Amino acid sequence: MKAGKMKTLATLAVCIVLAGLVFAPGAFAKDTYKIGGIFSVTGGASFLGAPEKMSMQMVVDQINAAGGIDGHMLEAVIYDTKGDPTEAVNFANKLINKDRVLAIVGPSTTPTTMAVIPLCVRARLPLISCAAGNGIVNPIQPYVFKTAQSDIQAVATIYAYMKEQGMKKIAILCVDNGFGASGAVQLREQAAKFGLEVVSDESYGGKDTDMTAQLTKARKAAPDALVCWGTNPGPAVVAKNAQQLKLDFPLFMSHGVASPKFIDIAGDACEGIMLPTGAVLIADTLAADYHQKAALDKYISDYKNAYNAGVSGFGGYAYDAMKILEIALKGTNGDKAKIRDNIEAIQGYIGVTGTFNFSPTEHNGLGADSFLMVEIADGTWKVMK
Amino acid sequence: MMQELLQYLFGGITNGAIYAVIALGFSTLYSATDLINFAQGEFVMLGALLLVTLWLNLGLPLPLAFVLVVLAVGLAGIIFERLAIRTVSKPDPIVLVIITVGASIFLRGLGMVGWGRDPLAIPSFFKLDSIEIAGAYLLPQSLFIVITVTILVAALTFFYKKTLTGKAMSACAINKKAASLLGIGTERMTLMAFALATGLGAVAGVMIAPITMATYDMGSMLGLKGFCAAMLGGLGSLWGALIGGLLLGIAEALGVGFVSSGLKDAIAFLLLLLILYIRPTGILGAKSSHRF
Numbered sequence: 137m138k139a140g141k142m143k144t145l146a147t148l149a150v151c152i153v154l155a156g157l158v159f160a161p162g163a164f165a166k167d168t169y170k171i172g173g174i175f176s177v178t179g180g181a182s183f184l185g186a187p188e189k190m191s192m193q194m195v196v197d198q199i200n201a202a203g204g205i206d207g208h209m210l211e212a213v214i215y216d217t218k219g220d221p222t223e224a225v226n227f228a229n230k231l232i233n234k235d236r237v238l239a240i241v242g243p244s245t246t247p248t249t250m251a252v253i254p255l256c257v258r259a260r261l262p263l264i265s266c267a268a269g270n271g272i273v274n275p276i277q278p279y280v281f282k283t284a285q286s287d288i289q290a291v292a293t294i295y296a297y298m299k300e301q302g303m304k305k306i307a308i309l310c311v312d313n314g315f316g317a318s319g320a321v322q323l324r325e326q327a328a329k330f331g332l333e334v335v336s337d338e339s340y341g342g343k344d345t346d347m348t349a350q351l352t353k354a355r356k357a358a359p360d361a362l363v364c365w366g367t368n369p370g371p372a373v374v375a376k377n378a379q380q381l382k383l384d385f386p387l388f389m390s391h392g393v394a395s396p397k398f399i400d401i402a403g404d405a406c407e408g409i410m411l412p413t414g415a416v417l418i419a420d421t422l423a424a425d426y427h428q429k430a431a432l433d434k435y436i437s438d439y440k441n442a443y444n445a446g447v448s449g450f451g452g453y454a455y456d457a458m459k460i461l462e463i464a465l466k467g468t469n470g471d472k473a474k475i476r477d478n479i480e481a482i483q484g485y486i487g488v489t490g491t492f493n494f495s496p497t498e499h500n501g502l503g504a505d506s507f508l509m510v511e512i513a514d515g516t517w518k519v520m521k
Numbered sequence: 522m523m524q525e526l527l528q529y530l531f532g533g534i535t536n537g538a539i540y541a542v543i544a545l546g547f548s549t550l551y552s553a554t555d556l557i558n559f560a561q562g563e564f565v566m567l568g569a570l571l572l573v574t575l576w577l578n579l580g581l582p583l584p585l586a587f588v589l590v591v592l593a594v595g596l597a598g599i600i601f602e603r604l605a606i607r608t609v610s611k612p613d614p615i616v617l618v619i620i621t622v623g624a625s626i627f628l629r630g631l632g633m634v635g636w637g638r639d640p641l642a643i644p645s646f647f648k649l650d651s652i653e654i655a656g657a658y659l660l661p662q663s664l665f666i667v668i669t670v671t672i673l674v675a676a677l678t679f680f681y682k683k684t685l686t687g688k689a690m691s692a693c694a695i696n697k698k699a700a701s702l703l704g705i706g707t708e709r710m711t712l713m714a715f716a717l718a719t720g721l722g723a724v725a726g727v728m729i730a731p732i733t734m735a736t737y738d739m740g741s742m743l744g745l746k747g748f749c750a751a752m753l754g755g756l757g758s759l760w761g762a763l764i765g766g767l768l769l770g771i772a773e774a775l776g777v778g779f780v781s782s783g784l785k786d787a788i789a790f791l792l793l794l795l796i797l798y799i800r801p802t803g804i805l806g807a808k809s810s811h812r813f
Contacts, residue, residue, distance in 0.1 A: 180738065182638035312783060338782040343742045345539060345733040348532035348658075349777035352525050369640040369734050380651040381528070381658050401642040401734055 166208045169470060171196065171461065172231035173214035174224055174242040174252065175266070175454070180342065181219040183368060183397055184244040187451030188266050189214050191435075192241050194442045195458035205465045217243055221251035228252040232259045238470055241457045242266050244450075246314035253280055262476045264461065266453035268392065269318040273499040279476055281499045283456040283489055285414060285506045287365075290391045291322040293412040293507040294363060295330035297520070298388075303361055307336035307354035309347070309374065311366035319365035319390055335359050342370055348377045361385050367392040372402040379405040386410065391507065395448045399515055410520065412507040414449040414489050418517050427505070428486055435488045449489070456487035527657035529778040530771060535663040535732065537770020542670045542725040543747025544754065544762035546718045549677060552757040553690040553714030556614070559621040560601070562744020563628035564719040568594050568726025569735035570636045573643060583646060591723045598719025602712050625740065632737030643730040666728050670766075673721070674759045681759070690714055694757075749793055755806020764804055769793070 173192050175185035196212040204210060213235045215227035224243050231237045232255060239262040243249045246269030256263040257277050265272050265282040268290070272282050298306065308323045310316035316339065327334050336357040338350040351374070354362055362385060364374045371393045378387055387409045389398075394413035399406055415422060419432040435455055439447045463485070464478035482501070485492045490506030510517040546561045568590055575586035605620050606612075646665065651658040681687040692700040693710045701707045725747075726735075733739060746769065754765025769789055776788030796804065 178633060178638050180736075186638070338777070340782060341786065343739070345729070346532050346535045346774075348535070349529050349774040350782050352528040352532070352657075353778055353782070356525060369736065372640070372642070372734065380660055382651070397639055401640050403642055403644070 166206075167470075168211045169205060169208045169465060170211050170213055170235055170237045171458075172228075172235060172237035172240040172242075173212055173454070174217055174227050174231070174240060174244075174248070175214065176219040176244040176248065177214075177216035179218035179220070181245050181367065183395055183448070184266070184450045185216065185219075185242075187448050188242065188244055188454035189216075190443055190445075191439065191447075191451040191455040192458050194438060195455060195462065197442075198438070199462055205462065206467065206469070208465075208470070213237060217248050219245060219248065221247050224248035224251050225255065228255045232256075232261060237261070238465070238472055239264065239461055239475055241454055241461065246272065246318060249282075250314065253277060256280065260476075261472055262461075262464075262479060264457040264479070266450070266457060269314055270322065271314075271318055276497065276499055281457075281460075281479055281494070281501075283460065283487070283492070283500075283502075284450075284453045285391060285489060285502055286500055287319045287322045287390070288326075289502065289504065289507050290412045291319070291326050292504075293509060294388050294410075295326055295332060297410070297509050298332060298361060299330045303332065305333050305335045305357070305359045307338070307357055307359035307362040308334055309336075309338045309340060309350055309354060309362060309364045311342050311370050312339045313342055315367060315390075315392060316365050323363060323365065336362075340366070340370060340374075342366070344370065345373060346377065347374050348381060351377055351381055351383065355381070355383060359385055361388055363388040363390075365390045365392070368395075368398060369401060372398060372406070375402040375405040375409060391449070394510075395450065396446070399512060406512045407515075408511065408513070410509060410511045413510050413517070414452060414506060415508060416447055416449040416452045416488050418508065418510060418519055421517075421519055427491070428488065431486050431488050452488040456489050456492070459487060460485065460492065524656035525778065527655055529774045531654075531657050531659045531663070532777075533771030533774030534667060534767060535660060535770070536773060537750075537767035538663060538666040538670060539725070539729045539732065539743070539766070540746045540750040540769050541763045541766025542666060542673075542728060543722070543743055544750035544766045545670065545673060545677070545759065546721040546725060547748055547751040548754075548757055548759055548762045549721055550714055550718035551694075551751075552681065552759070553694050553717075554711050555694045556606075556617055557621070557748070557756075558715075558718065559618060559744065559748075560625035560628055560740075561718065561722050562740030562742070562747065563625045563632070564594055564598065564722030564740075565726040565729070565743055565747075566632055566735070566737060566740035567597060567628065568723030569643070569730035569733075569739065570632055570641070570726075570737070571723070572727045572730055573636065573641045573735050577641075577643065587727055590727055591720045594723030594726075595716040595720035598715040598722075599712055601719070602715040606715070607708065607711070625744070629737055629740060632740075636735075636737055638737065640734040640736040642734055645731045660732070662728075662731050669724070669728060670763060673724070674763050677759050686710075686713070749790070752803055753793055753796055755803030758803065758805040761803055761805035768804075 175188045177185040177189050196210045217223040246267045249265040249267040263280050268284045270286040310320040336354040340347050364371050371389050389411040391412050415428050464475045468474035480494050482494045490502045492501040494501040509520045550558050571590045575581050645662050647661040649661045689705045690710045693707045750766035750769045754761025772792045773785050773789045776785045
């Protein structure tokens with residue numbers, strides 16, 4: 137009799153524990169919002185993807201620590217494309233069909249982004265790219281956004297400075313991938329508007345080790361300045377070759393090399409090079425009343441606390457994308473169409489890249505404040521007036 | 522006009538010397554084993570990255586670091602041969618080639634884990650300004666590569682043609698079984714050839730690192746260009762490697778200068794096709810096709 141009672145009690149206890157295990161999470165927490173991330177964490181574009189991945193993860197952790205969004209915890213599902221568009225497509229398919237995410241942040245580069253856009257459009261899945269190419273949001277696709285500055289704004293910033301300096305003839309040298317091609321189009325198209333003439337138009341391969349031939353050809357055209365459009369390590373080779381050839385005209389670079397790594401690998405060859413950059417890189421030199429100062433300081437100190445590392449503008453793209461998504465996810469209950477509508481309605485959001493004003497005809501949303509001209513002097517960035 | 526032409530030539534020589542020194546590694550192994558090692562570019566990468574560690578991080582004197590890098594990579598080549606090549610039960614050429622491709626992927630991964638993903642800068646060995654010749658500029662480092670690769674070719678030619686070990690290695694490539702019957706330790710020769718070829722890869726990596734920078738994924742492109750240079754000059758021919766490399770580099774530079782920078786690679790490969798069409802064994806490779 138007594139043994140039987142004990143047995144009943146034990147069975148009951150087990151049942152209660154099991155029930156607790158099964159039902160408790162359901163009773164107290166809502167289902168998790170899964171957010172996809174596709175970045176070039178390794179490979180040639182790792183300087184983009186690695187900080188982007190860490191920035192995205194950091195925001196997700198912060199949101200979860202603060203109790204999630206409307207009670208939903210977030211989960212970041214992040215994949216590494218190694219900079220390969222084919223991998224990007226595979227991972228986008230996986231995120232859409234297997235992980236069933238609510239939105240994707242990334243990819244890091246223009247070629248990988250262009251490759252996944254058709255998939256996201258078909259799946260009606262919001263995509264916030266961290267890549268620079270203007271082709272991502274032009275023509276506008278309802279579900280495709282981006283937080284990185286476009287080469288439109290970068291070229292305009294450089295050209296405005298050149299016009300101010302009274303330059304007339306320029307040579308351009310662009311890397312032969314999506315980033316370079318997109319930059320080249322802008323460099324050619326906007327030149328006339330700023331009274332500039334492109335007198336030499338050359339390209340180079342992303343892994344080329346000597347660009348003296350291109351620079352020699354450019355020199356023959358006697359330009360007032362040369363603009364090189366590429367990402368590491370090509371521009372560092374160009375800088376070294378320019379030093380080797382003792383070119384007598386100034387060198388401009390794209391925002392694609394606006395990271396301390398460029399100064400590191402180009403060494404003293406990068407002295408005097410001018411380029412446009414987001415405010416992240418020069419945050420400590422900005423005045424306290426600069427409108428982005430608070431956002432920048434928070435990002436920089438949070439990142440330092442989380443990873444004990446310095447920030448780059450690239451990580452900022454993913455940071456802004458995730459912050460925008462945080463705003464857009466509120467009150468949607470995981471409805472992807474509502475998330476999309478919310479992103480498009482965001483106005484005056486001050487991020488680390490610039491101030492975002494989205495609209496049905498503007499899916500980048502950044503204004504003129506997203507770029508500042510800097511010069512490399514004594515191994516660091518100097519803001520130019 | 523002259524000044525530009527000269528500058529294109531110098532640019533071409535800089536690249537060409539890089540291709541040549543890598544091609545030399547391909548040809549050395551091929552002339553001893555009849556094998557093409559598609560991981561050759563990765564041994565070049567290992568050489569460049571090890572130099573960063575020994576010279577820049579540990580602060581060893583450059584000549585000592587140079588020697589240690591070459592020995593270490595040569596040792597890696599020996600390990601590669603013992604573990605991956607010799608253990609193959611049916612050593613068909615195609616199987617071995619696939620193994621080397623696999624090794625290249627493995628080594629690239631190793632490079633990424635060991636040295637990170639960012640390009641690493643290496644200062645020039647010479648604290649000299651670029652040399653000016655008739656208004657065109659040449660890097661001292663490029664000159665150093667051209668001179669070193671010429672010396673290496675001469676030394677290797679002497680080794681293969683005049684020394685007993687060298688002749689024994691050539692014999693192994695021509696007919697392994699016959700060489701074995703003559704009392705040549707064919708396995709030892711293969712091992713030596715691997716050590717020699719990968720060591721040469723390390724020499725290439727060390728010399729080119731100041732120009733190209735060192736990255737874990739630098740090997741694939743350099744390996745491909747080096748292979749093209751070796752084919753162009755005649756696979757297995759040492760002087761051919763030098764000529765093929767310089768020709769490829771100069772063709773690329775002139776292509777940029779006089780046609781279009783966008784068509785640079787197309788022009789270089791067109792040249793390769795043309796030469797291989799006219800002379801299928803490469804410029805200096807005629808003899809090797811008449812092997813048994």
